[in-house]
Amino acid sequence: MRLLLAEDEKALSRALVAILERSSYSVDAVFDGQTALEYLESEEYDGVILDVMMPRLDGFEVLKALRQAGNLVPVLMLTAKSEVDDKVLGLDLGANDYQTKPFHTRELLARVRAMTRTQIARPDTRLCMGNLTLDQATMELSSPFGSFRLANKEYQVLELLMSNPRRLIPTERFLEKIWGYDSDAELNVVWVYISYLRKKLAALHATVQIKATRNAGYTLEETT
Template sequence: MRLLIAEDDPRLLKTLIHIFESNKFIVDGVSNGTDALAYGETEEYDGLILDIMMPGYDGIQVLQELRKKKITTPALFLTARTEVEQRVEGLDAGADDYLPKPFAASELLARTRAMLRRKDNYCPDLLALGDVFLNRSTYDLSYKEGIQALSGKEFQIMEMLMQKPHMIISTDQFISHIWGWDSNVDTSVVWVHISNLRKKISGLHAPLEIRFVRSAGYVLEEIP
């Protein structure tokens, strides 16, 4: 799951990124409303975490502009406790929830998970392809009685593959979605994680194959 976090306090932004990345989310962080709007318009995100008071556009303006463009990415506002009118305005602008500052990390994660469950294309905790399951809560891949624990990047790659089975995903798509547009990650890193996933799928004797398509990318297929 990929989140965009917009927060103008650099220390809080760093903390928020750490909280979500430690819980296996893919995160992009920006510190102003102008960047938040530009990133949000790409529709690359499963959820938005927006501060209300930011330079450039404020969080409410960002969400209003996104909703005008028919972008329905669910959004949670971070607010000061005194911003009652702005909280109401934010919800009216199309926000799914708000969380007053200061907040506990556990509540932020719980509210974010609830927000993502409410999105139109609801994402269950279990992704399934045939009898193979990817657990989004434990980051385990399972088949029959067997279970393989996945690393953070392995989980994120497998999640992308299982969300689009039988469809080719390019190396560039993996890199931009998981590591970010500005990343200088070498393409060989993707190959290493794919190789590890293949070994774990083989260890489960699961009827799946991650096939490489020359000059195109990787595709997850069921084995008859």
Template sequence: MRLLIAEDEEELARAIQVILESEGYTVDSVHDGKDAYEYAVLAEYDGVILDIMMPKLSGMEVLEKLRSEGNQTPILLLTAKSAVENRIDGLDLGADDYLTKPFAMGELLARIRAMTRRKTVLQANNLTFEDLELNKDIMRISNGQDEIKLSNKECQILQLLMENPKQIFSADQMIERIWGWDADIEMNSIWVHLSNLRKKLAELDVHVKIVATRGVGYSLEVIE
């Protein structure tokens, strides 16, 4: 399970990282809001631990940007003990939980387990967008009547696009999210997968398509 820690107190961030890694988590750690946002957008995390008070972008700004873009990764806010209004605002913006400083590491671990467990429970086997349905378990797309089989990577790419409809992803972002940061994947590989997906969507005759925005990336859009 992969987590992101965004905490500008580097000593605290390191302590949290060591504890989480000892519990078997894979952890990335950043120390300002700008990096927190960029990491959260470019990689697939099971949860984010987000301090409210950070340079460049506050935790609240990061939270608001992610939720406004359709990113539903579970987020736990770290707040100052007196910041009651911030905690309320954070929950209203879509945070899953909050923890006040100082806190016991045992409580942090319990909150993370609860937060990521909720995500697992809520994850449906089927995704829908307009008249397109994706069954992730059997890697098939359907229009309600006909079905077409996808390859594993086609399924992962389409899942990313369906979970973030109308959001544009560059080829590099897709590679980082699906294959990982250090993957040695040629760019034409992603283009082949996208081309195959476009053909299968056209064959299924659904009212959605993968749109290429020149020089920017790809998004899943409704056919007008």
């Protein structure tokens, strides 16, 4: 299950990403409201954790724009504010739930589970190409010859490829989207995960392959 986390406190963001990934969520992290809105306009998510106090656009502005555009993705507002008026405003703008800082990890995870519960049974949670199926709810990759439950970053790499079949995806795009803009990871880490995935595709006798274009990026193509 894929979440967008919009939280401008980078230390808290890193901690939340670690907590959520340990609970088998795939997480994209952004640090301001404008970037959050751009991600939400171009990508599909099962849920959003949206901090109220952010630069460029605050959480209320992001939520208002999101709902006006007809996007009904579940949203959990996250804020240090505890005033009733702020909670009412968030809920009136279309938030599904509200979590005040500081909070217990178990409570946050329970709220995320509750918020996304109706998303689990959606019919569009599977990506298919060739004889492969990637279940976005369980991160399971399968073919008629077997299945693997992918590790988090393996899943994110393959999800990006299967969401953009036959399109060249620059190596930098993987790094920015999966490891984050402020990550210390180097470009060769993408190749490492591509290598892991190629071994799994071979084991599944996949009729698709990950093609590398030197100094450019990667493409997912069907084999002939």
